Amino acid sequence: MSVLVTGFEPFGGASTNPSSAAVSTMDGVHTVELPCTFGGSIPALRAAIDRYQPELVVCAGLAGGRAGLSVERVAINVDDARIPNNAGTQPVDEPVVPDGPAAYFSSLPIKACVAALRDAGIPAAVSQTAGTFVCNHVFYGLAHLIATEFPAVRGGFVHVPYAPEQVTDGSAPSMSVPDIARGLRIVVDTALSSTVDIAVSGGAEQ
Amino acid sequence: MSVLVTGFEPFGGASTNPSSAAVSTMDGVHTVELPCTFGGSIPALRAAIDRYQPELVVCAGLAGGRAGLSVERVAINVDDARIPNNAGTQPVDEPVVPDGPAAYFSSLPIKACVAALRDAGIPAAVSQTAGTFVCNHVFYGLAHLIATEFPAVRGGFVHVPYAPEQVTDGSAPSMSVPDIARGLRIVVDTALSSTVDIAVSGGAEQ
Amino acid sequence: MSVLVTGFEPFGGASTNPSSAAVSTMDGVHTVELPCTFGGSIPALRAAIDRYQPELVVCAGLAGGRAGLSVERVAINVDDARIPNNAGTQPVDEPVVPDGPAAYFSSLPIKACVAALRDAGIPAAVSQTAGTFVCNHVFYGLAHLIATEFPAVRGGFVHVPYAPEQVTDGSAPSMSVPDIARGLRIVVDTALSSTVDIAVSGGAEQ
Amino acid sequence: MSVLVTGFEPFGGASTNPSSAAVSTMDGVHTVELPCTFGGSIPALRAAIDRYQPELVVCAGLAGGRAGLSVERVAINVDDARIPNNAGTQPVDEPVVPDGPAAYFSSLPIKACVAALRDAGIPAAVSQTAGTFVCNHVFYGLAHLIATEFPAVRGGFVHVPYAPEQVTDGSAPSMSVPDIARGLRIVVDTALSSTVDIAVSGGAEQ
Numbered sequence: 001m002s003v004l005v006t007g008f009e010p011f012g013g014a015s016t017n018p019s020s021a022a023v024s025t026m027d028g029v030h031t032v033e034l035p036c037t038f039g040g041s042i043p044a045l046r047a048a049i050d051r052y053q054p055e056l057v058v059c060a061g062l063a064g065g066r067a068g069l070s071v072e073r074v075a076i077n078v079d080d081a082r083i084p085n086n087a088g089t090q091p092v093d094e095p096v097v098p099d100g101p102a103a104y105f106s107s108l109p110i111k112a113c114v115a116a117l118r119d120a121g122i123p124a125a126v127s128q129t130a131g132t133f134v135c136n137h138v139f140y141g142l143a144h145l146i147a148t149e150f151p152a153v154r155g156g157f158v159h160v161p162y163a164p165e166q167v168t169d170g171s172a173p174s175m176s177v178p179d180i181a182r183g184l185r186i187v188v189d190t191a192l193s194s195t196v197d198i199a200v201s202g203g204a205e206q
Numbered sequence: 207m208s209v210l211v212t213g214f215e216p217f218g219g220a221s222t223n224p225s226s227a228a229v230s231t232m233d234g235v236h237t238v239e240l241p242c243t244f245g246g247s248i249p250a251l252r253a254a255i256d257r258y259q260p261e262l263v264v265c266a267g268l269a270g271g272r273a274g275l276s277v278e279r280v281a282i283n284v285d286d287a288r289i290p291n292n293a294g295t296q297p298v299d300e301p302v303v304p305d306g307p308a309a310y311f312s313s314l315p316i317k318a319c320v321a322a323l324r325d326a327g328i329p330a331a332v333s334q335t336a337g338t339f340v341c342n343h344v345f346y347g348l349a350h351l352i353a354t355e356f357p358a359v360r361g362g363f364v365h366v367p368y369a370p371e372q373v374t375d376g377s378a379p380s381m382s383v384p385d386i387a388r389g390l391r392i393v394v395d396t397a398l399s400s401t402v403d404i405a406v407s408g409g410a411e412q
Numbered sequence: 413m414s415v416l417v418t419g420f421e422p423f424g425g426a427s428t429n430p431s432s433a434a435v436s437t438m439d440g441v442h443t444v445e446l447p448c449t450f451g452g453s454i455p456a457l458r459a460a461i462d463r464y465q466p467e468l469v470v471c472a473g474l475a476g477g478r479a480g481l482s483v484e485r486v487a488i489n490v491d492d493a494r495i496p497n498n499a500g501t502q503p504v505d506e507p508v509v510p511d512g513p514a515a516y517f518s519s520l521p522i523k524a525c526v527a528a529l530r531d532a533g534i535p536a537a538v539s540q541t542a543g544t545f546v547c548n549h550v551f552y553g554l555a556h557l558i559a560t561e562f563p564a565v566r567g568g569f570v571h572v573p574y575a576p577e578q579v580t581d582g583s584a585p586s587m588s589v590p591d592i593a594r595g596l597r598i599v600v601d602t603a604l605s606s607t608v609d610i611a612v613s614g615g616a617e618q
Numbered sequence: 619m620s621v622l623v624t625g626f627e628p629f630g631g632a633s634t635n636p637s638s639a640a641v642s643t644m645d646g647v648h649t650v651e652l653p654c655t656f657g658g659s660i661p662a663l664r665a666a667i668d669r670y671q672p673e674l675v676v677c678a679g680l681a682g683g684r685a686g687l688s689v690e691r692v693a694i695n696v697d698d699a700r701i702p703n704n705a706g707t708q709p710v711d712e713p714v715v716p717d718g719p720a721a722y723f724s725s726l727p728i729k730a731c732v733a734a735l736r737d738a739g740i741p742a743a744v745s746q747t748a749g750t751f752v753c754n755h756v757f758y759g760l761a762h763l764i765a766t767e768f769p770a771v772r773g774g775f776v777h778v779p780y781a782p783e784q785v786t787d788g789s790a791p792s793m794s795v796p797d798i799a800r801g802l803r804i805v806v807d808t809a810l811s812s813t814v815d816i817a818v819s820g821g822a823e824q
Contacts, residue, residue: 012411063412068788070412076280076309076334080409092405093317103282103309111299121783123792128282129335132409159412164797165739170686173791174741179782199298203286203338205218206269206276206365274582327577329586370591371533376480379585380535385576424823475824482824488692488721488746492821504817505729515694515721523711540694541747544821571824611710615698615750617630618681618688618777 003029003188004054006045008061008134011036011086018163019060022180029188030054036134037087038079042096042141049150056154056191057142058108060184061135063159064166067173068123069183070159071110072130073202075140076103080132096140104143108156109190109197116190122183123175126202130157154195158187209235209394210260212251214267214340217242217292224369225266228386235394236260242340243293244285248302248347255356262360262397263348264314266390267341269365270372273379274329275389276365277316278336279408281346282309286338302346310349314362315396315403322396328389329381332408336363360401364393415441415600416466418457420473420546423448423498430575431472434592441600442466448546449499450491454508454553461562468566468603469554470520472596473547475571476578479585480535481595482571483522484542485614487552488515492544508552516555520568521602521609528602534595535587538614542569566607570599621647621806622672624663626679626752629654629704636781637678640798647806648672654752655705656697660714660759667768674772674809675760676726678802679753681777682784685791686741687801688777689728690748691820693758694721698750714758722761726774727808727815734808740801741793744820748775772813776805 007020020033030052034041049057063070077100079091110126117124130136139157146153160183164174175183213226226239236258240247255263269276283306285297316332323330336342345363352359366389370380381389419432432445442464446453461469475482489512491503522538529536542548551569558565572595576586587595625638638651648670652659667675681688695718697709728744735742748754757775764771778801782792793801 061412066412066788067785067791070788073284074282074308078279078311078409080407082407082409082411090407092407092409093403101308102280102311103307105284105308118786121786123782123786123788125788128338129410129412131412132334133411135412164741164793167685168736168739168741170684170688170741170743173685174793175782176794176797179794197299201286201288201296201298203284203288203298204335205288205339206267206272206335206337206341272582273579273585276582324580327580329576329580329582331582370535370587373479374530374533374535376478376482376535376537379479381576381586382588382591385588473824478824485696486694486720490691490723490821492819494819494821494823502819504819504821505815513721514692514719514723517696517720540750541822541824543824544746545823547824609711613698613700613708613710615696615700615710616747617700617751618679618684618747618749618753 002052002054004048004052004057005029005184006032006034006059008034008036012083017062018177018180019062019160021177022184023060025181026185034138035086037085038089038091038134038137039087041134041138045138045142046145054153058184058187059138059142059157060160064162065172066159066161068125069117070125070127071113072106072127072139072157072159073110074103074105075130075136075143077140078132079137085134096137097144100144104140106156107146107154109194111200111202112194112198113187113190114202115198116186117183120186122179127159128204158184208258208260210254210258210263211235211390212238212240212265214240214242218289223268224383224386225268225366227383228390229266231387232391240344241292243291244295244297244340244343245293247340247344251344251348252351260359264393265344265348265363266366270368271378272365272367274331275323276331276333277319278312278333278345278363278365279316280309280311281336281342281349283346284338285343291340302343303350306350310346312362313352313360315400317406317408318400318404319393319396320408321404322392323389326392328385333365334410364390414464414466416460416464416469417441417596418444418446418471420446420448424495429474430589430592431474431572433589434596435472437593438597446550447498449497450501450503450546450549451499453546453550457550457554458557466565470599471550471554471569472572476574477584478571478573480537481529482537482539483525484518484539484551484569484571485522486515486517487542487548487555489552490544491549497546508549509556512556516552518568519558519566521606523612523614524606524610525599525602526614527610528598529595532598534591539571540616570596620670620672622666622670622675623647623802624650624652624677626652626654630701635680636795636798637680637778639795640802641678643799644803652756653704655703656707656709656752656755657705659752659756663756663760664763673770676802676805677756677760677775678778682780683790684777684779686743687735688743688745689731690724690745690757690775690777691728692721692723693748693754693761695758696750697755703752714755715762718762722758724774725764725772727812729818729820730812730816731805731808732820733816734804735801738804740797745777746822776802
C-alpha cells in the first residue's frame with residue numbers, strides 16, 4: 001500500500017509553507033515538496049507518482065485566510081494568477097491542459113474526510129473552489145494524470161490554514177502545524193478505508 | 207437584439223430577493239423571475255429562452271455575504287444543498303445533468319464586465335465558484351442549453367449582495383437595489399459590445 | 413434649534429471621505445469638515461460650536477470595513493495611531509486631554525438612533541469602540557467640551573462605511589453616500605426628539 | 619510572588635470554555651474558574667484575591683471569532699447583555715459599579731505583552747473593547763477593586779479564541795488550548811518583568 005502526500009514550497013514572499021511543514025512530519029507515507037511554479041509543479045508530481053507508484057495521492061497547499069482544512073471538491077482547467085508564481089510566471093486565463101475538460105471532481109471521499117476530521121476535533125469543510133493559482137493547477141494536473149494515465153490511482157487536494165507563526169498580528173485564522181499533520185493523516189486513512197463517499201451535505205448556496 | 211435577464215424569487219425564508227427586485231426595474235430587456243427550485247428553475251429558463259429568442263442571457267441570484275457583484279466564471283455539474291430549496295428538495299451530490307461535463311465556463315466576457323463595473327464605481331469581482339445550490343444549478347443549466355441546443359446564445363451568471371434592508375443589523379455587506387440594477391445593465395452592455403474578453407487577472411490563490 | 417454635523421477630510425491616502433461627502437449634502441443643519449489631525453480637529457470643532465451655538469452635535473467619520481452605520485457608545489482618553497494622521501503626527505498612548513477622565517459615554521440616545529435607522533432600512537448597530545485615532549480623539553474632545561464648558565449641548569459620534577466607489581474590488585462592505593446622509597439625518601431627528609434613550613440591548617459579548 | 623489567573627465557566631450553551639481549559643493547566647500560579655454571571659463573577663474574583671493576596675491578576679475569557687489573543691486596553695462601566703448570562707440575567711445599560719468612573723485602563727503592560735506573544739509565534743493584538751458582557755464586567759470589577767481597595771495589585775484582561783473542537787465546521791478562527799495556555803504564561807511573565815510599558819503602536823483607526 002503506497003501513499004503519496006505532497007506539500008508546497010513557500011510562495012509570495014513567505015519564509016515557510018505550513019503544507020510542506022506538516023507533510024514533512026508524516027510517517028508511513030511518501031512525501032514530496034512541490035515547487036510553487038506553473039511549469040515545475042506537475043512534472044515534479046508526475047515524477048513522484050512514477051517513482052512511488054502510489055494508489056492514493058493527497059496534495060496539500062496553503063489557503064491563507066481559511067480557518068479549517070478545506071477538502072477540495074473540484075479542479076478547473078484555468079490558470080489565472082493574481083500574483084506571479086515562484087518562477088515569475090503570471091498566466092491569465094490559460095488552460096492547465098489545452099483541450100482538457102473544463103473540470104475534474106476529486107476522487108477522494110470528500111464528505112467522509114470532512115466528517116472524520118470534525119469527529120477528531122479538527123475544523124474542516126468541503127470547499128467548492130481551489131482557486132486558479134498553482135494549487136488548482138496541481139489538483140487539475142493530478143486529476144488529469146489519473147484520468148489519462150493512472151486509472152488505478154485515487155487522489156485529491158486539501159487546502160490548509162496559515163500556521164500561527166505566519167499571522168502573529170492576529171489578522172487571520174491559523175492552525176498549528178501538528179494539527180494540520182494530524183488532519184492530513186486522517187484524510188489519508190479515511191480515503192484508504194472508504195472507496196464510496198457518504199451522502200451528507202457539504203454544499204454552499206453561493 | 208433580444209436580451210434576457212433573470213432574477214430569483216426569495217428563498218430561505220427571506221421576504222425579498224434583491225436579484226429579482228433589481229432585474230424587474232430594468233428597461234429594454236426581457237426579464238423573468240425564476241423559481242428557486244431545482245426542479246422548476248431550468249424549465250422556466252428554457253421557456254423564457256424559447257419565448258424571447260435572446261442572443262444574450264444574464265442570470266442573477268443572491269449571494270448573501272458578498273460585498274460586490276460577483277461575475278461567475280464556472281458552473282459545476284453538482285447539486286449539493288445545505289438547506290432545502292423552495293420545493294422542499296435537498297439533493298446531495300447529484301448531477302445537474304446526468305452525464306453532462308463536470309463544468310462549463312461562462313460565455314460572458316467576465317473580465318471586461320468586472321472592469322466596466324469598477325470603472326462605474328460599482329464593487330465587483332470575478333468569482334471562482336457559484337456554489338452548489340439553485341444558482342449554480344441554473345448557471346450550469348443555461349450553459350448546457352447553450353452547448354447543446356442554442357449555440358448562438360451567449361450567457362452567464364452574476365451573484366449580487368444583500369439589499370440594505372435585508373441586513374439592517376449591519377452584520378453583512380449590502381448594495382442598494384438601484385446600484386445592483388445599474389450593475390446588471392453594465393454587464394449586459396459590456397457583453398453586447400465585447401465578444402472577446404480582455405486579458406487581465408481575475409484569479410484567486412485559493 | 414441649531415444642529416451641527418461634522419465630517420472629516422480624506423485621510424490615509426484616500427481621495428474622498430464619505431463622512432464629509434454625506435454631511436455636505438444635508439439641509440437644515442450647520443455642517444463643517446474637520447481636518448483629520450490630532451492637533452487641528454478639536455480646535456476646529458470648538459470653533460464651530462462657538463460659531464453656531466448648537467444644542468446638538470453629531471460628528472461622523474469613516475470606519476472602513478464596517479457594513480453599517482456605527483453609533484458609538486464611548487470615547488476613551490487615548491491617542492494611539494497605527495498610521496500617521498494628515499499632519500504626519502503619530503502619537504502612541506498619549507491622552508486626548510491630560511488628566512481627563514478615562515472615558516465619556518455618548519449623550520445621544522444611541523439605542524433609539526439604531527432602532528430608527530433599522531426601521532428605515534439602513535444597516536446600523538451600536539459600537540463599543542471608536543478606535544484610538546482621530547475619530548475617537550474628536551469624539552472624546554466633543555464630550556470633554558460638553559462636560560466642562562457646554563453643559564446644554566448633547567452630542568456623539570457615528571462611524572460610516574466606505575462609499576462603494578472606494579472599494580470597487582469588492583473587498584470590503586460599502587454604503588451609498590445618499591444612504592449615509594439619510595442615516596445621519598435620522599440620527600439627528602431621533603436625538604432631537606428623544607432625550608431619554610430606549611432600553612433595548614445593543615451590547616457585545618466581546 | 620503570588621499570581622492569580624482566572625478563566626470562565628462555559629456560557630451560551632457551550633460545553634467547554636477554552637479560557638478555563640487553558641488556565642487550569644498552568645503551573646506556579648493560583649487559578650480560579652469564575653462563574654459566567656453578572657452577580658457572581660466579581661464576588662468570586664474578590665474572594666480569590668482575598669485568599670491568594672496576588673500582586674498580579676490576569677483574567678481570561680472567550681472571545682469567539684477572534685483569531686489571536688486579545689490583550690484588552692480598557693474596561694467600561696456598562697453591562698449590556700445581548701444574551702442572558704448563566705443565571706438568566708440580561709441587564710441593559712446598567713453600570714457595573716454605580717457612580718464608578720466611565721472606564722479603567724488595564725494596568726498590565728499591554729504593548730509589551732503583545733510584543734512578547736508575537737515573538738513567541740502566538741497571534742496577538744491589543745483590543746480596544748472587551749465588550750459589554752461578563753468579561754468586561756469582571757475586567758471593570760477587577761480594575762475597580764485595584765483602584766479602591768488593592769492599590770498594590772496590577773491586573774488586566776485577555777480574551778482568547780475558540781478552541782478548535784468548538785468550531786469544527788471551520789466557520790471561525792481557533793487556537794489550540796496548549797497555545798492559549800502558553801500565551802497566558804507569557805502575559806504573566808511579561809507583566810512580572812515589565813512595570814513600564816513599551817511605546818509601540820497598538821491602536822485602531824476605528
